[in-house]
Amino acid sequence: MQSASARPRAYLLLLPAAILLIVFMAVPYLNIFVISFRNPGQGTPYADGYTLLNYTRIFTSTLYQGQLFNTLWIGLVTTFITLVIGLPVAFQLGRADLRWRGLAYGIVLSPLLVGIVIRSYGWTILLGNNGVINRTLINLGVIEFPLPLMYNSLGIIIALVHVFLPFMILPIMSAVQSIDPALVSAARSLGAGRVTVIRRILLPLAMPGIQAGCILVFVLSLSAYVTPAMIGGLRVKTMAVTVVDALLDTFQWPLGAALALVLSAIGALIVVIFARATRMRWKVQ
Amino acid sequence: MTKVSITKLTKNYGPGIRAVDSISLDIPSGEFVSLLGPSGCGKTTTLKMLAGFESVTSGGIAFDGQDVVSVPPEKRDIGMVFQNYALFPHMTVRGNLAFGLEMRKVPKADMDRRIQATLDLVQLTPYADRYPRQLSGGQQQRVAIGRALVIEPRILLLDEPLANLDAKLREEMRVFIRDLQRRVGITTVYVTHDQAEAMTMSDRVVVMFGGKIAQQGRPGDIYDYPVSRAVAGFVGQVNLIDGKIVGVDSGIARVDTPFGPAEVKAGHRTEGDPVTLVLRPEAIDILPADAAGGVTASVVASYFSGAILDYTLALQDGQTVDVKTIARQRFEPGAQVRLAVDAHRFWPLEVG
Structure with missing residues (x-):
């Protein structure tokens, strides 16, 4: 129990984080929000005066809507695939009796040890029409023409799954590690077989980790830039790529800001809906 | 009601590490037996072999004459109470009690009746819809006992269930568990290192040292007529x-x-x-x-x-x-x- 007089001083510890958040998160977001209502400029990032034009452009343009939809789709599919691949791995790594924990940890973290540009470049070598995968398959006579693995959503998803897998595995693994092994014994003593133990005990108790992993991978996929830019090329553009184009190439800051905000808003909405749907009543005070 | 026979039960953890050394024990139906001994004496390993969580190196375990050594825990029809209670944190008290009945596919009406009867038995009816972490240690303990009993198991196994409670509650729970066991009449094996606990609760105390049974008998007999220095010293001052x-x-x-x-x-x-x-x-x-x-x-x-x-x-x-x-x-x-x-x-x- 803390005494009441100790409380204000304890809150002081939050000050550095609060300053960091306000200066480097809230202020830029506010700035973006204001810019998104600016008039487009001629040779300048934006002109004087305010308008809703940037938003009406987004909501009337099939191009932007398509990109938005595609970005969300890539995010959802990437999340789903990393969950399917990561869940069994995380459950194994979370076991108390695991040997070689250090090695397994290293393998899981390995995608993060190489810079994202190099890693994405590596995927272009593998996925291209003249890439390792297509070459091998053609040489083996499995296919006649190269499979379209690059410059499409499939290639982006493959690369994103690889990059973001650790962000799915680690939170689930730590949730599984925190489950008391006696719960499994208790369930078995009550008549539960192995599958029932997983379904009724381990999965629900790993839910906080699953939730965290899904949200992490989803938002990271939505905001990913380097990988979609390198693998999607000019053919498939995700929202993040289009936003950067608007800011740097075509110099339309107000449009770029509006696109970024719409993506953030929709992403946040999906995260909130997901979090509410997977809310754990037993965790709520 | 079930009678338990343990014959020459042995457990080795690797070569030369013998946790349980050829113990034999017959537990008549409805008896409350305590396995008493210091940590590392093999009492918990014996209990885990009874439950099926630990494999048997050699020897036999039979419930009512029927060998269960190769039967997995989920098919042994046991009720087990764990030292840290092991309640399912994501289920309410009612959910915890229902779990074993759901595994047995008990019909809904029957299930409700049995859960209610068990809630009354462990005096937790007002707390049925709370989650475990909203309960005190003693209440959690009673949920754990209720969850083990509601399935009407053949035998009840308790692994140092009172070790985490404070002294006063521990004494209350001793009486509570003993009364409950008498009323239900279930064959019970209770593991403890606390001699007072074993003495007050058991029909029979089995004192174990180094994986072997040092002495077994009624609490009074063990106390008054110990066979060895070790037993005499373990069951009270001497x-x-x-x-x-x-x-x-x-x-x-x-x-x-x-x-x-x-x-x-x-x-x-x-x-x-x-x-x-x-x-x-x-x-x-x-x-x-x-x-x-x-x-x-x-x-x-x-x-x-x-x-x-x-x-x-x-x-x-x-x-x-x-x-x-x-x-x-x-x-x-x-x-x-x-x-x-x-x-x-x-x-x-x-x-x-």
Whole structure:
């Protein structure tokens, strides 16, 4: 129990984080929000005066809507695939009796040890029409023409799954590690077989980790830039790529800001809906 | 009701590490048996083998004559209570109780009736819709017991269930569990390192050391007639007095002790044999220095704990003895007293 007089001083510890958040998160977001209502400029990032034009452009343009939809789709599919691949791995790594924990940890973290540009470049070598995968398959006579693995959503998803897998595995693994092994014994003593133990005990108790992993991978996929830019090329553009184009190439800051905000808003909405749907009543005070 | 037979049960953890060493034990239907011993004596391993969580190296376990060694825990029909309760944190009290019944595909109406009956039994009806972390330690403990009993298992296994409770609650729960077990009449195996717990609750106490059964019997018999120094010391405080047999007459041996002559059963011993006698601290009476009878001693230290006074006293030959009395008359350290012991209160150890 803390005494009441100790409380204000304890809150002081939050000050550095609060300053960091306000200066480097809230202020830029506010700035973006204001810019998104600016008039487009001629040779300048934006002109004087305010308008809703940037938003009406987004909501009337099939191009932007398509990109938005595609970005969300890539995010959802990437999340789903990393969950399917990561869940069994995380459950194994979370076991108390695991040997070689250090090695397994290293393998899981390995995608993060190489810079994202190099890693994405590596995927272009593998996925291209003249890439390792297509070459091998053609040489083996499995296919006649190269499979379209690059410059499409499939290639982006493959690369994103690889990059973001650790962000799915680690939170689930730590949730599984925190489950008391006696719960499994208790369930078995009550008549539960192995599958029932997983379904009724381990999965629900790993839910906080699953939730965290899904949200992490989803938002990271939505905001990913380097990988979609390198693998999607000019053919498939995700929202993040289009936003950067608007800011740097075509110099339309107000449009770029509006696109970024719409993506953030929709992403946040999906995260909130997901979090509410997977809310754990037993965790709520 | 189920009778449990354990025959030459052995558990090795790798070569040379024998946790349980060929123990045999028959538990009649409805009996409450405690496995008592220090940590590492094999009591928990034995319980885990009964539950099916630990594989058996050799030997047999049978429920009602039917071998269960190769039966997995989920098919053994046991109720188990764990040391840390192991309640499912994501289920309410009702959900925890329902789990085992759902596994058995009990019809809904029947299930509701049995859950309600069990809630009443463990006095948790007002808490049925709470989650485990919203309950106190004692309440969680009762959920754990209810969850084990609601499935009406063949045997009830308890692994040091009171170890995490505070002293007062622990005593309440002893009585609660014992009453419940009597009412339900279920065959029960209870693992503990707490001799008082084993004594108050059990029909039979099995004392284990080093993977073997050192002694088994009714609590009173284990206490009064221990076979070895280790058992005598583990089940309560003890004074061990070394003496020599000075005469044997019709099965009764006379032993000279610092308290005067003792009379114990002779068994195979003959005159001149050395013998170690057990003398419980409460078997010794402390009398004022001017009383008649007894031997002279001086108070070295006294420990007051409410109803009971524990004394350490020095005899004239320098030997110290422990005495336990009700705290009606008190002697200060340094006081001269006289100690009197009935000649029949001594018990000879089988092994030194």
